[in-house]
Amino acid sequence: MRPVIGITPSITPEEDRIQLARGYYEAIQQAGGMPYIMPCGREDLLDEFIMHIDGLLLTGGGDLDPQLYGQMPHPQVGAITPKRDAWEIELTRKALSKAIPILGICRGIQVLAVACGGDLYQDLLSTHPNESVIKHMQQAPRWYPSHSVELTADSLLSHIFGTNCIKVNSFHHQAILSPGKDLVISAVAPDGVTEGVEHSTYPFVVGVQWHPECMIQNSQQILLFEALVKASVKN
Numbered sequence: 001m002r003p004v005i006g007i008t009p010s011i012t013p014e015e016d017r018i019q020l021a022r023g024y025y026e027a028i029q030q031a032g033g034m035p036y037i038m039p040c041g042r043e044d045l046l047d048e049f050i051m052h053i054d055g056l057l058l059t060g061g062g063d064l065d066p067q068l069y070g071q072m073p074h075p076q077v078g079a080i081t082p083k084r085d086a087w088e089i090e091l092t093r094k095a096l097s098k099a100i101p102i103l104g105i106c107r108g109i110q111v112l113a114v115a116c117g118g119d120l121y122q123d124l125l126s127t128h129p130n131e132s133v134i135k136h137m138q139q140a141p142r143w144y145p146s147h148s149v150e151l152t153a154d155s156l157l158s159h160i161f162g163t164n165c166i167k168v169n170s171f172h173h174q175a176i177l178s179p180g181k182d183l184v185i186s187a188v189a190p191d192g193v194t195e196g197v198e199h200s201t202y203p204f205v206v207g208v209q210w211h212p213e214c215m216i217q218n219s220q221q222i223l224l225f226e227a228l229v230k231a232s233v234k235n
């Protein structure tokens with residue numbers, strides 16, 4: 001049986017629809033997993049939701065409410081979705097407490113950090129201390145790798161990719177400021193912006209700031225999904 005990978009969809013600002021880019025569930029299928037799209041639903045059912053999944057994929061989307069990490073909103077913060085924020089953070093904490101393998105993508109790495117008590121730069125161009133930040137909101141096609149990322153030697157990410165330097169796409173105006181308890185930064189852009197984290201004790205809890213699901217046709221990025229699925233196989 002394929003391991004069941006829970007996937008969190010986006011919720012529209014009007015909160016009347018959920019939506020999910022095809023790339024996420026196609027990547028999970030291609031990697032050998034069974035995608036299970038989890039509605040952003042009742043928090044009192046979270047314990048039951050958790051029982052149905054072997055792994056968790058936190059997807060991209062809009063900005064988190066900065067109040068969740070103790071900041072007032074910067075003018076550059078986009079539309080926020082409080083119901084998704086609350087549900088996804090609680091889901092992440094419960095998954096962590098059960099050592100369920102997690103892959104967080106883009107917003108997902110930020111959810112992971114905030115769930116672990118970390119915080120974010122609300123807008124890289126306005127608030128990052130490095131004045132020469134590179135372009136992290138690329139205007140090239142979504143599959144195109146627009147900047148390099150250095151992976152920490154001997155990190156989980158470096159083992160997954162089999163190298164210490166990869167090229168990735170980039171669609172974010174925020175990034176991790178401090179990763180939170182037990183999350184370690186393991187991937188960094190040339191300007192010092194955090195692009196990847198992993199948990200120091202759980203076997204597979206990984207976040208990436210890029211969008212690997214847009215790159216699986218042309219690159220090694222399917223390896224990330226295969227690593228999640230492999231970690232989610234029940235022994």
Ligand SMILES: [Mn+2]
Nearest residue numbers: 136170171189
């Ligand atoms: Mn980037």
